[in-house]
Amino acid sequence: MINFSFNDIRLRNKLLIMYVLSVLIPIVLTNVIFYHVTATNIKNQKIRDANFALEKTIGELQTVFDEAVGISYHFYLEFGFNEIMNRTYDTPISYIEAYEAYLRGPLSIYSQTYDAVGKLTIYTSNDTILTSGNIERLTEDVMREPWYRSFNEAHLKHPTVYFNKGSFSMIQALNHYDPESPYTHILKIDLNRDEMSTLFQHSPFDGQLYLTGPDNRIAFSTDPFTFLSEEEADYASIPISEDMIPFEMTLAEEYMRGWTLHGIMNERYVLEEVHKSRSFVLYLAIINFVLPTIIIALISRSVNTRLVRILKHMKKVKSGTFEPIPKKESRDEIGQLTMEFNRMTNRIKSLIDDVYIADIEKKDLELKRRQTQLRALHSQINPHFLFNALETIRMRSLMKGEKETAKIIMDMSKIFRKSITWGQDWVSIKDEIELIVCFLEIQKYRFGDKLEYTIHVDEELRELTIPKMTFLPFVENASIHGIEKSPFKGLITIDISQSGDDLVFRLTDNGIGMDAGKREDILGYLQQEEEEGRDNVGMKNAYARLRMCYKEEFHFSLESEPGAGTKVEIRLPMIY
Known part of the structure; x- marks a missing residue:
C-alpha cells in the first residue's frame, strides 16, 4: 500500500x-x-x-x-x-x-x-x-x-x-x-x-x-x-x-x-x-487569468530555480565537495539561506581541515579515561562485603543469646539492601511498609518504651506501586525531629487509604510540633529547586521525586502546632 x-x-x-x-x-x-x-x-x-x-x-x-x-x-x-x-x-x-x-x-x-x-x-x-x-x-x-x-x-x-x-x-x-x-x-x-x-x-x-x-x-x-x-x-x-x-x-x-x-x-x-456585456466579462476574465498567471510564474521560477541550485550544492557537500554557491544580490529567505549555506560550508571545511579530527580524537580519549575511572570507583565498593559483615555480627549476637540485637541488625541489613538495589525505582506499598517497620523497630530499640507506632493499610491497596522510599523519609523526620526531642512518650500513626481516585498517606505524631514560621520555612525549602546543606535532606529528596513522577497530580500538606505534634498528608494518583 x-x-x-x-x-x-x-x-x-x-x-x-x-x-x-x-x-x-x-x-x-x-x-x-x-x-x-x-x-x-x-x-x-x-x-x-x-x-x-x-x-x-x-x-x-x-x-x-x-x-x-x-x-x-x-x-x-x-x-x-x-x-x-x-x-x-x-x-x-x-x-x-x-x-x-x-x-x-x-x-x-x-x-x-x-x-x-x-x-x-x-x-x-x-x-x-x-x-x-x-x-x-x-x-x-x-x-x-x-x-x-x-x-x-x-x-x-x-x-x-x-x-x-x-x-x-x-x-x-x-x-x-x-x-x-x-x-x-x-x-x-x-x-x-x-x-x-x-x-x-x-x-x-x-x-x-x-x-x-x-x-x-x-x-x-x-x-x-x-x-x-x-x-x-x-x-x-x-x-x-x-x-x-x-x-x-x-x-x-x-x-x-x-x-x-x-x-x-x-x-x-x-x-x-x-x-x-459578454465581451466585457470575457476581457475581464482574461485579465484576471493572465495577470495572476504571469505573476505566479515569475515567483515560481524565482523560488524553484534557486532552491534547485541549493539542493545541487548540498548533494555535492554529501559527496565531500564543499563548494559555495555563487552569490547573487537577494534579500529574501532563499537569499539568506544561500548565505548561511555558504557560511556553513566554509565552517565545516575549516573544522574538518583544522579542528574536527583532532577534537574527535581528544574527546574519544577523554571518554575512555572517564569510563576507566568509573569502573575503578565501582570496583572499590563491594556491597557484599558489608552484607557479609552485618550477617557475621547478627550470627555472633545470636550465639551470645542477644536476639534483640540480632533482629535490629537484620532490620538494618534489609534497609541497606533495599536502598542500594539498582534497577527498581517503583515498589509496592507492601514493600514500602515493610521498610518503614524495619526503621521503626530500629528506632524503638533505640528509644525503648518511649516510642510506639501504629500502621493501618487498606488490604486492596497493598499491591499499588509508588516510587521507592516515598514515605520513609517523612517517618524518619517524625521520629528524629518530633519524638526524640519530646519529654513524653511518642506515638507515630500511619494510615494509608483510598479517597476517590487518590491514594492518601497520613502520618501523625505527638511530638514537639513547630510554630507557623518553622512550618512555612520547611514548605519553602521543599519547593526550592537548589540543594542546601541543612536538615530534612531526605524529606526534600522524597518531595522532589514525587514532584518529578506525578507533576501537578501530587498534593502535599503539612500541619503542626507547638506541643501538639505534626500531621503530614500526601495524595497520589492510584497506579496498580
Missing part, C-alpha cells in the same frame, strides 16, 4: 497545484457564477417588466371595452330614451320631432366623442320609427346575422362582446324599463379596429401579443405572420420554442369572461443586455 504525502510532491508541482486550485479554478468559477447570476437577475427583471407591460396593455384594452359598456348602460338606463323608443307614432312628423328633440344629440355625441367607438347602431322592431342615422330596422335579415343569433341565444341582461372577422362589437338589449313592451330594441356598438390596433402596436410589451376568445381562437394579434382568414387561427397552433417565454392574463370583467391576453417574448431579447 502506497502512503501518499503532500511533502513527496516536488515544489514546482506544488506551485502548479496551488495555481490551479487558488487561481485558475476560482477565476473560472467566479466568472461563470457571475455571468449566471447576472443573466438570471436580468431575466427575472425583464419578466417582471413584461408582466407589468402586459398588465398595462390589458388595462388599456379594458378601458376601451369599458367605454363601450358605459355607453350601452347609458342608453339602457336612460328613461327618456327608452320611452321614445317604445312610443307608437301616428305620423312620421311626430317621430322626427321626437328624434330631433331627444335622440340626435346623444347619438351623435357618443359617436364623435369616443375614439374607441367606430359605429353606434340601434336596431328596433318599432315600425313607426323611421330608419335614419344611427337607427336601423330589426328585420328578418338582421335577425339571421351571426351576431344577433349569438346574442339572442345567450339571453344575457348585461352587455356582451361579439367578435367576427377581426371586428369587435358590444351588444346590449334595451328593455330595462318595459320588459313587456311589444317592441325589441338592440344596441350594437362596433369598436374602432384602428384604435385597438394602435393600442396593441404601442404596447410596452417587448414581444408578440395575442388576444383570444373563450374558444381560444385569436381575435387580435401583433404577430405579422398570423393571418386571419374566414376562420381565425387557434392559439394552440402558435409554435412556442424553448427559447420563448409565454405570458398570460385573463380579463376580469363579467362581459369579457373567457377572453385572455397572451404574450410571447424571445429569451434572446431578455438576455440581450447580458450578451452585450
Whole structure:
C-alpha cells in the first residue's frame, strides 16, 4: 500500500497545484457564477417588466371595452330614451320631432366623442320609427346575422362582446324599463379596429401579443405572420420554442369572461443586455487569468530555480565537495539561506581541515579515561562485603543469646539492601511498609518504651506501586525531629487509604510540633529547586521525586502546632 504525502510532491508541482486550485479554478468559477447570476437577475427583471407591460396593455384594452359598456348602460338606463323608443307614432312628423328633440344629440355625441367607438347602431322592431342615422330596422335579415343569433341565444341582461372577422362589437338589449313592451330594441356598438390596433402596436410589451376568445381562437394579434382568414387561427397552433417565454392574463370583467391576453417574448431579447456585456466579462476574465498567471510564474521560477541550485550544492557537500554557491544580490529567505549555506560550508571545511579530527580524537580519549575511572570507583565498593559483615555480627549476637540485637541488625541489613538495589525505582506499598517497620523497630530499640507506632493499610491497596522510599523519609523526620526531642512518650500513626481516585498517606505524631514560621520555612525549602546543606535532606529528596513522577497530580500538606505534634498528608494518583 502506497502512503501518499503532500511533502513527496516536488515544489514546482506544488506551485502548479496551488495555481490551479487558488487561481485558475476560482477565476473560472467566479466568472461563470457571475455571468449566471447576472443573466438570471436580468431575466427575472425583464419578466417582471413584461408582466407589468402586459398588465398595462390589458388595462388599456379594458378601458376601451369599458367605454363601450358605459355607453350601452347609458342608453339602457336612460328613461327618456327608452320611452321614445317604445312610443307608437301616428305620423312620421311626430317621430322626427321626437328624434330631433331627444335622440340626435346623444347619438351623435357618443359617436364623435369616443375614439374607441367606430359605429353606434340601434336596431328596433318599432315600425313607426323611421330608419335614419344611427337607427336601423330589426328585420328578418338582421335577425339571421351571426351576431344577433349569438346574442339572442345567450339571453344575457348585461352587455356582451361579439367578435367576427377581426371586428369587435358590444351588444346590449334595451328593455330595462318595459320588459313587456311589444317592441325589441338592440344596441350594437362596433369598436374602432384602428384604435385597438394602435393600442396593441404601442404596447410596452417587448414581444408578440395575442388576444383570444373563450374558444381560444385569436381575435387580435401583433404577430405579422398570423393571418386571419374566414376562420381565425387557434392559439394552440402558435409554435412556442424553448427559447420563448409565454405570458398570460385573463380579463376580469363579467362581459369579457373567457377572453385572455397572451404574450410571447424571445429569451434572446431578455438576455440581450447580458450578451452585450459578454465581451466585457470575457476581457475581464482574461485579465484576471493572465495577470495572476504571469505573476505566479515569475515567483515560481524565482523560488524553484534557486532552491534547485541549493539542493545541487548540498548533494555535492554529501559527496565531500564543499563548494559555495555563487552569490547573487537577494534579500529574501532563499537569499539568506544561500548565505548561511555558504557560511556553513566554509565552517565545516575549516573544522574538518583544522579542528574536527583532532577534537574527535581528544574527546574519544577523554571518554575512555572517564569510563576507566568509573569502573575503578565501582570496583572499590563491594556491597557484599558489608552484607557479609552485618550477617557475621547478627550470627555472633545470636550465639551470645542477644536476639534483640540480632533482629535490629537484620532490620538494618534489609534497609541497606533495599536502598542500594539498582534497577527498581517503583515498589509496592507492601514493600514500602515493610521498610518503614524495619526503621521503626530500629528506632524503638533505640528509644525503648518511649516510642510506639501504629500502621493501618487498606488490604486492596497493598499491591499499588509508588516510587521507592516515598514515605520513609517523612517517618524518619517524625521520629528524629518530633519524638526524640519530646519529654513524653511518642506515638507515630500511619494510615494509608483510598479517597476517590487518590491514594492518601497520613502520618501523625505527638511530638514537639513547630510554630507557623518553622512550618512555612520547611514548605519553602521543599519547593526550592537548589540543594542546601541543612536538615530534612531526605524529606526534600522524597518531595522532589514525587514532584518529578506525578507533576501537578501530587498534593502535599503539612500541619503542626507547638506541643501538639505534626500531621503530614500526601495524595497520589492510584497506579496498580
